[in-house]
Amino acid sequence: MLKKGELYYPDKDFQKKAWINNKKIYQQAEKDPVKFWEKLAGELFWFKKWQKGFLHNPPYFQWFVGGKINITENIFRHLSDKPALIWEPEPVNEEPKILTYQELFKSVNQLANALKILGVKKGDGVGIYLPMIPEAVISMLACCRIGAVHTVVFSAFSPSALRVRLQDTKAKVLITADGYFRRGQVINLKQNADEGIKETNIEKVIVVKRTGNEITWDNQKDLWWEELLQKQSQECQAEQMDSEDAMFILYTSGSTGQPKGIVHACGGYAVQAYWTGKWIFDFHQDDIFWCTSDQGWITGHTYTIYSPLLNGITTLMFEGAPDFPTPDRWAQIIEKRKVSIFYTAPTAIRMFEKYGAHHIEKYKFESLRLLGSVGEPIDTAAWLWYSKNIGKEKCPIVDTWWQTETGAILLSSLPGIGPFKPAFTGLPFPGIKVDILDKQGKAVSEGEEGRLVILPPFCPSLLRGVYKNPEKYLKTYWSQYGNKVYFTSDSALKDKNGLIRIVGRLDDVIKIAGHRVTTGEMEAAVNLHPEITECAVIGIPDEIKGEVPVIFIVTWSKKPLDKIKEEVVGWIKKEIGPIALPKEIYSVNDLPKTRSGKIMRRILRKLVTQAAAKGEKEDLSSLPSGEDLGDLSTLANPQSVDDIKNMINQ
Numbered sequence: 001m002l003k004k005g006e007l008y009y010p011d012k013d014f015q016k017k018a019w020i021n022n023k024k025i026y027q028q029a030e031k032d033p034v035k036f037w038e039k040l041a042g043e044l045f046w047f048k049k050w051q052k053g054f055l056h057n058p059p060y061f062q063w064f065v066g067g068k069i070n071i072t073e074n075i076f077r078h079l080s081d082k083p084a085l086i087w088e089p090e091p092v093n094e095e096p097k098i099l100t101y102q103e104l105f106k107s108v109n110q111l112a113n114a115l116k117i118l119g120v121k122k123g124d125g126v127g128i129y130l131p132m133i134p135e136a137v138i139s140m141l142a143c144c145r146i147g148a149v150h151t152v153v154f155s156a157f158s159p160s161a162l163r164v165r166l167q168d169t170k171a172k173v174l175i176t177a178d179g180y181f182r183r184g185q186v187i188n189l190k191q192n193a194d195e196g197i198k199e200t201n202i203e204k205v206i207v208v209k210r211t212g213n214e215i216t217w218d219n220q221k222d223l224w225w226e227e228l229l230q231k232q233s234q235e236c237q238a239e240q241m242d243s244e245d246a247m248f249i250l251y252t253s254g255s256t257g258q259p260k261g262i263v264h265a266c267g268g269y270a271v272q273a274y275w276t277g278k279w280i281f282d283f284h285q286d287d288i289f290w291c292t293s294d295q296g297w298i299t300g301h302t303y304t305i306y307s308p309l310l311n312g313i314t315t316l317m318f319e320g321a322p323d324f325p326t327p328d329r330w331a332q333i334i335e336k337r338k339v340s341i342f343y344t345a346p347t348a349i350r351m352f353e354k355y356g357a358h359h360i361e362k363y364k365f366e367s368l369r370l371l372g373s374v375g376e377p378i379d380t381a382a383w384l385w386y387s388k389n390i391g392k393e394k395c396p397i398v399d400t401w402w403q404t405e406t407g408a409i410l411l412s413s414l415p416g417i418g419p420f421k422p423a424f425t426g427l428p429f430p431g432i433k434v435d436i437l438d439k440q441g442k443a444v445s446e447g448e449e450g451r452l453v454i455l456p457p458f459c460p461s462l463l464r465g466v467y468k469n470p471e472k473y474l475k476t477y478w479s480q481y482g483n484k485v486y487f488t489s490d491s492a493l494k495d496k497n498g499l500i501r502i503v504g505r506l507d508d509v510i511k512i513a514g515h516r517v518t519t520g521e522m523e524a525a526v527n528l529h530p531e532i533t534e535c536a537v538i539g540i541p542d543e544i545k546g547e548v549p550v551i552f553i554v555t556w557s558k559k560p561l562d563k564i565k566e567e568v569v570g571w572i573k574k575e576i577g578p579i580a581l582p583k584e585i586y587s588v589n590d591l592p593k594t595r596s597g598k599i600m601r602r603i604l605r606k607l608v609t610q611a612a613a614k615g616e617k618e619d620l621s622s623l624p625s626g627e628d629l630g631d632l633s634t635l636a637n638p639q640s641v642d643d644i645k646n647m648i649n650q
């Protein structure tokens with residue numbers, strides 16, 4: 001029986017076959033992390049070997065300096081008829097697609113040649129705004145082949161979100177599709193793309209035919225993928241990239257509505273993507289790996305695409321939602337495709353759990369041998385459910401901690417060693433040094449919560465900058481404890497075995513179903529409403545999604561409240577996309593503020609969570625405001641707190 005707080009270990013058989021099953025690796029790596037990473041890097045193919053492993057010039061650093069590499073040359077070391085990609089479409093009656101390494105290689109080269117003809121050169125930005133289809137993989141790899149810097153934009157992001165990213169990167173080419181399926185509906189993606197490229201430098205739009213819906217066409221700009229590729233040669237030389245050249249830029253939420261372009265470098269990213277997959281997911285040649293993340297997120301970049309392909313295994317890509325058209329769609333796919341490693345987010349696990357175990361009783365999941373979790377803390381209940389109902393108590397669970405900024409996993413137990421402890425992510429990957437510090441920079445003691453930081457030499461795949469914004473880079477990551485310590489923005493604690501538990505974010509990031517959104521960017525979107533004077537967004541706990549946003553608005557509008565709320569939702573959809581939809585919107589007269597005018601979101605969060613805990617309609621006026629809500633004496637307008645209490649209580 002599985003129990004809370006216990007430590008689990010892999011069984012003998014798993015241990016025996018695992019790449020890493022001896023703890024000594026940690027000590028070996030610790031002795032000289034740079035040398036350790038250099039040894040790992042040596043197993044990739046380099047056109048030219050690096051001269052220096054690690055170069056530190058705080059807050060900047062470089063890895064494998066002087067080395068020349070191309071990630072696609074490393075992927076296509078595995079040229080064969082083995083499936084690189086298995087693609088399952090959303091409609092159940094549509095044919096899946098399987099692309100072998102050989103086939104993938106040809107298409108990548110064709111698109112790479114086409115991009116060149118369109119004038120894309122090494123270092124140029126290319127936008128990719130595609131659903132979960134094989135063309136997304138081909139597009140990303142084609143960019144890498146010629147040294148173009150891809151920026152993938154999640155297909156459910158709004159045209160405005162696409163526009164700011166394209167404006168920032170100055171991309172001249174965008175790759176998109178006519179449409180995509182979402183829960184049986186066709187979404188007109190081309191229309192969003194057309195809207196999003198307004199006021200950008202986009203000259204050419206390559207359009208994949210996916211859904212066949214009607215779209216508007218501009219003969220000057222638009223090109224059909226199919227027609228364009230047909231004419232191209234299936235051979236294309238790989239560009240020799242400097243280890244430190246930018247490989248891609250992926251945007252993550254900024255606090256003001258302006259997203260941060262996280263820059264990743266060719267050499268370090270390839271090395272860490274390769275090795276974390278090999279050791280944490282224990283990739284072996286016959287594995288079928290399913291990472292459920294869309295390529296629009298870093299998890300999709302690294303573990304749906306680059307890491308499994310660098311390791312020469314088969315990756316599975318599923319176009320749809322895991323519970324469509326039936327709650328057990330994901331389970332059907334695991335069985336049908338004999339998935340051996342399954343990597344998903346706690347929000348998905350909680351959703352499967354909510355549907356009820358009877359939905360999956362008939363599945364034995366015999367092919368599965370390892371499970372993974374990512375994106376937010378996995379609570380003990382979800383961990384145990386995952387282990388019992390999907391892992392059938394035979395699969396180790398690796399809870400992997402990392403960030404868009406780290407590019408690849410940094411913390412996780414190694415599956416051939418363990419231990420696995422529910423709600424704990426595990427140890428730093430060999431060669432990575434972290435610490436948990438208090439505000440003053442002193443290491444906290446065992447069991448105490450503090451701030452998670454990464455110490456030199458960091459890791460090869462850590463971000464190299466925030467695109468065109470060095471101040472932001474310095475301020476966000478390298479200023480809390482000086483410019484030699486990377487601040488993660490997460491709070492964490494360590495148990496007596498050194499296992500790390502991630503508690504949550506310390507900044508204004510909320511994780512909605514594992515997706516990263518800042519309250520600041522949501523506030524910026526809401527404030528665009530002409531009749532809203534101010535607003536505050538908070539994240540509150542949610543049973544399935546982990547966290548959901550709640551919005552407080554102050555408005556002078558005389559329109560009915562429902563109408564205003566609808567408009568607020570409209571602004572969120574327009575500026576960000578449907579992932580950030582609020583659970584609740586409250587219209588209030590005033591927001592609690594300090595005398596210096598700072599909105600006290602902490603108080604709002606407490607009010608809402610207390611109300612939820614007490615049951616929706618219960619009277620809150622009996623709450624002893626002073627103590628429970630923290631110190632209210634610094635508020636400029638304490639009356640606002642009572643008003644809001646009454647409002648939530650209505």
Ligand code: WT7
Binds near residue numbers: 405
């Ligand atoms: C933030 C980064 C890393 C890929 C997906 C998210 C949270 C991530 C875990 C985990 C607890 C986690 C952290 C982190 N997070 N993985 N295993 N346990 N929290 O990337 O969107 O950049 O978000 O996600 O708060 O800082 P991201």
